[in-house]
Every structure is written in structure tokens, then in C-alpha cells.
Amino acid sequence: MTTATIAPAPAARPLADTLTMLRRSLLRAVRYPGLTVFLVAGPLVVLLLFVYVFGGAFGAGVAPGVTPGAEGRAAYLDYIAPTLLVMTVVGGATSVAVSAAMDATGGIMARFRTMPIASGSVLAGHVLGFAVQALAAVALVLAAAVAMGYRPGAGPLEWLGLLGLCVLLACALNWVCVAMGLNAGSVETASNTPMILLLLPFLGSGFVPVETMPTAVRWFAEYQPFTPIIETARGLLDGAPLDGTTTALALGWCVLLGALGYAWARALYRRERH
Template identity: 80%
Template sequence: MTAVTTARTAAPAAHARPVADTLTMLRRNLLRAVRYPGLTMFLVLGPLVMLLLFVYVFGGAFGAGVAPGVAPGAEGRAAYLDYITPTLLVLTVVGGATSVATSAAMDAAAGIMARFRTMAISPGSVLSGQVIGFVVQALAALVLVLAAAVAMGYRPDTDALGGLALLGMLVLLGLALNWLAVAMGLNARSVETASNTPMILLLLPFLGSGFVPVETMPAGVRWFAEHQPFTPIIETVRGLLAGAPLDGTPTAPAVAWCVVIGIAGYVWSRALYRRERR
């Protein structure tokens, strides 16, 4: 009886290392990113290609639409660079969520998730390590994308407080989307399906204020654009980069959307992790 009691009390102690286990899983995720850099390169190359395309091909014309009184051509490109850079920073974070869904599906399909469930590690650390790992990768990609925009002529006008608020907003967005993407990856029947499911997250910024002002849209599309999550998020990032005060940006709706998405993704992914994969 004593041995049984000791075993039962020792089992929780073996699982009571969430921080250490999360750091171990984070290290595993970052090492895999180094060994297989394809997913990480996607985080940078996608937004960079869009930056070059939309500024140098469409920017001369689109700039006149986002900044009234601006002439098409070089002046329009400069105006559109200011408008689209915050959008591409958000899309960089979204791209990281797409990658984390693929990574989670790969682990599940290979039986790694099932093996982790049998080990004496904190259950939440397995998923948390992936989520935090891809947030770190996304932050590195954000630096490169922002540096490319600055090299093209973009000049953010934020101060230290605004910069911290911007960093907090992007980290919160990354955590929220990554938890949702982990759930999508675990719920997918194959790795290929997992890579396609989060595409809806990449489409939503196009149906918001990411590329054109919502005022230019038809009534029905405008209503959707104004009430979907990415419009307040993009406008908050845009305002913070432009030096607007926090009360001058839709920060509260943006944070609320991130919290709702993050909680939903966390609950869903934890439930899927506990379930035996069919």
C-alpha cells in the first residue's frame, strides 16, 4: 500500500516542471528551425515579395487612393509604402501561424505527439514550446521585413512607449494565432491539409483595411471588413508605427480579438492533444 501511495504522489511531481519542460520543447523547436530552414524562410520571403510587388508595381496607383491629394507615381509609391508596411508586419505573424500548423501536423502524423503523451513531461509544454518557438521566429522575420521597408524609404514615427506597445501587440497576435494554428494542425487529417487550413487567416487581411481603406468598399464588404478581427489589429499597428497615441488607435478591440482567438485556440488544441489520434 505504501509503494502504491508513493507512486501516485510521485507521478504529479514528475509532471510539475512546466517551465523547464516548455524551455526544452522551445529549444527543440528552434533547433528544428535551424535544421529545416524552409518554413522560416517562408516567413520572410512571402512578405518581402509582397512588399516589392505592391510598392513598385501597384504602389504608384494605389498610393493616390490611400492618401488623397497624392499624385500617382513616385509620390504614390511612397504613400503606399507607409500604408502597406504595417499590413505586411501583421501578415508576417500570420505566416508564422501557417508554419506552426504544419509543424504540429507533422509531429502528430509521425507519432511524436503520442510518444510525448506517454512521457513524464508537462502536457502543456509540448504545445507551448511550438507556439513560443514560432513567435520567436516571427519576431526575427519582423525585424528583416521592417528593415527592408526602411531601406525602401519607410520611416516609422513611433517613440519608445509606442514601440513597446507595438511589440506587445505583435507578440500577443502571434501567441493567439499560433494557438489557433496548432489546433488546426492537430485537427487536420494530413500534413497537406494542415498547410492549407490556415489559409483563411492569410485571406482576412485582404478583406479588411490591410491593402485599401474600408471606405472604398461596397456596403456589404465594408461591413464585414469593419467587423472582422484583422481590421482593428492592422489599424492599431499602423497607428502605433505612425506615432499615434494608444487612445487614438482601436487597441481595445484588437486586444480583445487576440484574447478571444488565443483562448479558443488554447482550449481547442489542449483538447485535441489529449485525444488519441485516429
């Protein structure tokens, strides 16, 4: 009598599985271009609105000595362009929450858990896929700002630093929003929950200096995560020397948000969905 042998299940390959999930995320972006279009359209609309409608007046406030009108619009474009690049990254993160919720509520992630693939690769595919999309959207928004007259003073090292900041911010926020998507009961809920992230730049130094705000609002604006991140991006694009404390806060917030989002997302992924 012969004894039947059972072939062992193929072992998970974390790197190969992550690349496969990344490819899946990018293919979804091609098949469902609505989310990708939103990444660029949203910041572009805000850029055009604030520069051409409000910029003439706001520019006189952000750059003392500038007269309202064309000179004010040019000054405000210099001030707001870094903010819109950061908001583009934030918009990509809010989209990843919808993508994760679609997989979770549609049962795809439940099937992935039964397959011999690295568990972290499923979530990492979402994070990396939307990070790539966000970086492409940042390049398009920056090109639009340049076409409007924005002239960054960044050198090669500053551009490299800006790229690193955008990648770090995108990955950090993507982990947070993946967790929000997994925690949502529906795709609709997942699309609304991350909106707080889009509001925070308005309550910081993104659109006006914090010095112009009332005391209570100013205190919140100075200590919330996006103010040091935006100020660091602004300094890199200006080519000016960076403030060490502000830069450390920006990087620290990114690392903290990424670590909390990663832990939350992994815990939710392992939890049995009913």
C-alpha cells in the first residue's frame, strides 16, 4: 500500500507578493480612473480659485509690502503652491481608504487571507500603489503652478528632500487611510471618514500665516501635524535654509502617523470580519 503525500503549500514571498499587489493597485487605477482624476482635479481647482479669485487680496497679507492685484496674486501663488502639493498627497491618501473599503466589503481581502501570500503585502499594495499615483499627481500640480508663474528656488538637494518628504508623507497617510477604510462599514463611510485630513491644512499655515489667527486657533494651527510639514515643503521649494525644529517635527509627525496607521491596519486586517 502506498501512502499519498500531500504537497506542502507554497511559501509566501513578501517582496514578490508586495510587487504583485502593487501591480494590482496600479491596474485598478487604470480601470477606475475616477479616483486618479480626483487626485489632480481637486488641488487644481483650489489652486486656480485661491490664486485668481482670492490671491490678489491674500497676497498682500502673506507678503508685506505687496500691493493687491497682479503682484498680490504672484506672491500668493508662491505661498500656496507648496500647500497644494501637500494637499495632493493628502487627497491620494483619502482615495486609498475607498479602495481598501471596496476590497474589505467585497470579500476580496477575506479570500486573500486564505491564500499563501504574505499578509502584509495586501495592505502594502494599497499603500505603495497610491503613493505612486500621488507622486504623479504632485508632478502635474507642480507643473500647473509653474505654468501659472510659480518659480521655485530649490536646488538639486532641495528637490531630493522634497521628494523624500512627499514619499514619507504619502506612505504615512496611506497607512492611516487604509486602516480607516478597513474600519468603515461601507464604501460611502470610507469616503467620508478621511475628510478631516483634507480640512487640517486649512487650519494651519497652508493658506494664511498662523500669526494672523486668534490665539486659540493659532495654538491649534501651530501644533497640528500639517503646519510643520507644509513649512518644510515651503522651505525646500524656496531653497531657503530649513528650521531644524520645524523639519524634525515634520518628519516626526510622518513617522508617528505611519507607525500608528500601520499598527491599526494590520490589527484590522487580522481581525475576522463578520
